[in-house]
Amino acid sequence: MVKIESDNTKCPNCGKPVYADIFEVETNTNIPTEAGFHTVCNDNFPFEETCHLDYSTAIELDKKVYQWLAMNTRKIPL
Numbered sequence: 001m002v003k004i005e006s007d008n009t010k011c012p013n014c015g016k017p018v019y020a021d022i023f024e025v026e027t028n029t030n031i032p033t034e035a036g037f038h039t040v041c042n043d044n045f046p047f048e049e050t051c052h053l054d055y056s057t058a059i060e061l062d063k064k065v066y067q068w069l070a071m072n073t074r075k076i077p078l
């Protein structure tokens with residue numbers, strides 16, 4: 001679970017920080033694939049509930065999380 005340390009990427013529903021629950025990464029770069037993570041606002045997921053967002057809100061949030069992950073989790077700095 002990776003905490004997204006960004007002031008403009010928070011859960012649109014509850015306003016809490018969000019976390020990426022990563023299950024697939026690109027082996028070359030260590031960046032999660034675009035469909036390789038879930039965005040949750042609970043660091044104890046799946047044992048506790050996280051907010052359920054509507055589809056378009058979830059897509060927007062996933063995009064921001066993906067960009068953050070791409071900048072912050074790659075093995076080799078840009």
Ligand SMILES: [Zn+2]
Nearest residue numbers: 011014041051
């Ligand atoms: Zn939330």
